[in-house]
Amino acid sequence: MSERQSSPAESPLVHLIRPPREAAEGPRPGLLMLHGRGADELDLFGLADALDPRLLVISARAPFPLGPGYHWYELVQIGEPDNTTFFQSLGLLERFVEDSLQRYQVDPRRLYLLGFSQGAMMAGALTLSHPSWIAGSILLSGYLPLDTGLPVDREHLAGEPFFVAHGTRDTVVPIQLGRGTEEFLSQVGADLTYREYSIAHQISLEEMEDFGAWLSGLLDEQEGAGEGERRP
DSSP, X not given: OOEEEOOTTTOSSOEEEEOOSSOOSSSEEEEXXXXXXXXXXXXXXXXXXXXXXXXEEEEEXXXXXXXXEEESSOEEETTEEOHHHHHHHHHHHHHHHHHHHHHTTEEEEEEEEEEETHHHHHHHHHHHHOGGGOSEEEEESOOXXXXXXXXXXXXXXXXXXXXXXXXXXXXXXXHHHHHHHHHHHHHXXXXXXXXXXXXSSSOOHHHHHHHHHHHHHHHXXXXXXHSSOOOO
């Protein structure tokens, strides 16, 4: 069962939630989904039931209308966002995370991100600037906004878990941008899992199984370390 939350007075972003399918006491791990350009909060939400049942899943809608869907920022060109709309969205996401942690009793030490395309860029931006907020990030078919002036907390990115994946036949966001993400995260010492798939600008079943297993593995490790305790 899902629930739509849509009042701007109550939350910075329209969103859907799916409660955990596995009951547990106390704060629960949360997964924030961020869709791609021209889609909406329903786009990735269909994956929720295929992912770990311990997760409370939140799927957020980007703030700017684009045709029948929405986007996170205006495009100057592929790989280059308009800084004004990009930073507006990032500010809304920062407020949304703070709001959601409290509203839905998400364990702040176990908040994960899943982004596709533009959503991967926003998920990456949030993690690069606030790595201590995020327990792990799944970035699919996107890139990192390294030329926007984004403040990057390099000191605390070492050991930060990332699952990064890209399609070798992607003609929307070229594979070179995915490989650039791999190179940067390797340089800063992130705990990086990088995968390439013979697909276009999409999510394949194999890819979903891989990042689903990666995410469950992180949850298992953190529970074993003591109810989501983060690294120092």
